[in-house]
Amino acid sequence: MNATKELIASAPSGFQEPGFLADLRLQMVKFAALQLSDPHAAEDAVQEALVGALKNERSFGGRAAFKTWVFAILKHKIADALRRRQRIPEALAVSRDDEDGEEMAALFDETGHWRDAEAPENWSASANDPEHALRSSEFWLVFETCLDRLPVKQARVFMMREFVELEVEEICASAEVSLSNVHVLLHRARLRLRECLENRWFAAGELPC
Amino acid sequence: MLKCREATQLVSQSQDRPLKMGERVAVRMHLVICVACRNFEKQMATLRSTARAFARKRE
Numbered sequence: 001m002n003a004t005k006e007l008i009a010s011a012p013s014g015f016q017e018p019g020f021l022a023d024l025r026l027q028m029v030k031f032a033a034l035q036l037s038d039p040h041a042a043e044d045a046v047q048e049a050l051v052g053a054l055k056n057e058r059s060f061g062g063r064a065a066f067k068t069w070v071f072a073i074l075k076h077k078i079a080d081a082l083r084r085r086q087r088i089p090e091a092l093a094v095s096r097d098d099e100d101g102e103e104m105a106a107l108f109d110e111t112g113h114w115r116d117a118e119a120p121e122n123w124s125a126s127a128n129d130p131e132h133a134l135r136s137s138e139f140w141l142v143f144e145t146c147l148d149r150l151p152v153k154q155a156r157v158f159m160m161r162e163f164v165e166l167e168v169e170e171i172c173a174s175a176e177v178s179l180s181n182v183h184v185l186l187h188r189a190r191l192r193l194r195e196c197l198e199n200r201w202f203a204a205g206e207l208p209c
Numbered sequence: 210m211l212k213c214r215e216a217t218q219l220v221s222q223s224q225d226r227p228l229k230m231g232e233r234v235a236v237r238m239h240l241v242i243c244v245a246c247r248n249f250e251k252q253m254a255t256l257r258s259t260a261r262a263f264a265r266k267r268e
Binding site for chain 1: 213218226244246249252253260263
């Protein structure tokens with residue numbers, strides 16, 4: 001895999017420490033091979049994902065975030081590869097992202113108001129308030145889990161916006177979705193993330209009355 | 210009058226584009242009467258700073 005060696009050698013210094021990219025690549029290959037059951041297709045998907053992720057590497061101070069990002073791209077590449085093989089029809093592959101009117105109906109009632117159980121709470125009143133959360137390693141695990149549960153497209157657009165700090169117009173150009181779609185995907189990603197964080201972190205710290 | 214569903218949409222978009230005057234007024238008016246959406250607005254700010262802290266965090 002000369003191409004990969006070159007790629008790793010040319011990676012910016014933050015990710016060149018012994019083994020980091022090589023280990024990451026191995027994990028990615030295992031992950032891809034599981035889903036594609038074709039070693040060549042898996043290598044290709046990993047290669048494409050790494051090249052894509054390293055293009056934006058300068059925006060990442062942290063390896064944890066880089067890893068999450070690179071896996072989000074990898075999932076996308078795997079979905080593309082599967083679709084090309086026609087194992088799953090295109091419509092099915094995107095349905096989780098595009099067809100979640102039901103999900104919105106679960107949050108808001110017919111009149112467009114929050115359903116009682118879904119209404120956002122005041123996180124600052126939680127024992128696990130945001131200020132403390134950021135200093136807790138457990139919180140970061142919850143955050144990663146919540147990111148992981150986002151549908152691929154939502155995760156990708158959210159990370160482009162909030163990790164790489166691209167403007168919505170730039171996302172629209174590189175993710176090949178319309179501007180209004182970027183807004184919809186961001187809105188849904190944020191709704192899901194806030195719900196997940198509230199259920200798994202902030203509500204768990206509710207003060208006894 | 211805005212519904213929570215549209216209000217959250219605009220609150221989310223306000224992080225990505227400047228809202229038009231009319232949109233800003235409509236959101237403000239909704240937030241005055243809606244605690245849940247006020248919480249949502251605060252949470253969006255927290256979500257952004259959390260995501261950015263995550264992206265910069267060392268493993």
